[in-house]
Amino acid sequence: MSRLKQYFELTKPGVVSLILFTALVGMLLSMRNFPTSEWVVILWGLLGIALSAGGAAAINHWADQKADKVMLRTQHRPLPSGGLKTVNVLTFAAILSILGTGILVYFVNVLTAVLTFVSLIGYAFIYTMFLKRVTPQNIVIGGLAGATPPVLGWTTVTGHVTPDALLLLAIIYVWTPPHFWALAIFRKEDYKKAHIPMLPVTHGVKFTELHIIFYTILLFIVTLFPFLTGMSGLIYLAGAVILGIRFLWMTFKLKHTRSPLLAWNTFKYSIWYLMLLFAFLLLDHYVLWGDVMPRLFSEPVV
Numbered sequence: 001m002s003r004l005k006q007y008f009e010l011t012k013p014g015v016v017s018l019i020l021f022t023a024l025v026g027m028l029l030s031m032r033n034f035p036t037s038e039w040v041v042i043l044w045g046l047l048g049i050a051l052s053a054g055g056a057a058a059i060n061h062w063a064d065q066k067a068d069k070v071m072l073r074t075q076h077r078p079l080p081s082g083g084l085k086t087v088n089v090l091t092f093a094a095i096l097s098i099l100g101t102g103i104l105v106y107f108v109n110v111l112t113a114v115l116t117f118v119s120l121i122g123y124a125f126i127y128t129m130f131l132k133r134v135t136p137q138n139i140v141i142g143g144l145a146g147a148t149p150p151v152l153g154w155t156t157v158t159g160h161v162t163p164d165a166l167l168l169l170a171i172i173y174v175w176t177p178p179h180f181w182a183l184a185i186f187r188k189e190d191y192k193k194a195h196i197p198m199l200p201v202t203h204g205v206k207f208t209e210l211h212i213i214f215y216t217i218l219l220f221i222v223t224l225f226p227f228l229t230g231m232s233g234l235i236y237l238a239g240a241v242i243l244g245i246r247f248l249w250m251t252f253k254l255k256h257t258r259s260p261l262l263a264w265n266t267f268k269y270s271i272w273y274l275m276l277l278f279a280f281l282l283l284d285h286y287v288l289w290g291d292v293m294p295r296l297f298s299e300p301v302v
């Protein structure tokens, strides 16, 4: 793999793409009309968030290199495979993080810069270096750092955090356990070998499958709230219900068939689920005949 490609891989481009999409949806939902002059701040916001998230991912590659060398899924990464040197990875991570934070401070606003920086610290340091190694609730607590992008998008445009933005955060927060634990079931042996206390390793596959179901039920309920609070209309509601039923059906099937392939498919579906759910929020926002419920929240909380 070329050096350039290896540096690109350090940024976890697949994950960052979905992070950016949810941030963009947060930005667009914070405005009643389609953006005009706001495109400039939107583009700076996306660039700042992308660089910060990519920087956080590169720090994660550095901090996790020993465990990554043991696990089949990650042993080909640039550091464990010897493709890149530690010092180069750390320099790259520092450049991305500083540049991302600087762009948000100078071209967006201080609130977005601070919240993005807190997410970076939350993922790269608190989750990766501490939580991941000490508790099977690692991804439940650490999931907060990955759930902030729609709020970061919202504050990019408005400079405020509103209950609507927090509702989008809650959706990603509750989505994270089924997203990750489905993969962790499939990759259980990897985590066991690396002595990382993920839920299927510490409490078994059955217990994890049950908790995937609990969180997916909670997710189904939380995703009704954009409709119930008048933030979104019927188009969104239809999308959320259909996507949610499919997710629930997969998790129940996973519990009853216990097939590793189904765990992998549930993980893959979780990614499609979140992308499509946010696409429905966007579609609904621009197709006005979907509005039926009165607006509950419009005042900022920060």
Ligand code: HEM
Residues within 6 Å of the ligand: 013, 014, 015, 018, 019, 022, 073, 139, 142, 143, 144, 146, 147, 172, 176, 179, 180, 183, 271, 274
């Ligand atoms: C603590 C929170 C999270 C954990 C522990 C987690 C865990 C993971 C893991 C281990 C993978 C790698 C699977 C593989 O190697 O194929 C992955 C993939 C992925 N995650 Fe997450 N994730 C989290 C949060 C998020 C968030 C917030 C998003 C986006 C909003 C996201 C989107 C994705 C996407 C798109 C992929 C597929 C990447 C690709 O195929 O390149 N994840 N996740």
Ligand SMILES: CC(C)=CCC/C(C)=C/CC/C(C)=C/COP(=O)(O)OP(=O)(O)O
Residues within 6 Å of the ligand: 012, 015, 019, 049, 052, 053, 054, 056, 057, 060, 064, 074, 116, 117, 119, 120, 123, 128, 132, 145, 146, 148, 149
């Ligand atoms: C906005 C901002 C700065 C946010 C940073 C958040 C961020 C990049 C979250 C990514 C979440 C993620 C890929 C977790 C992977 O877990 P893992 O590291 O345990 O997985 P791995 O075993 O694949 O490395």
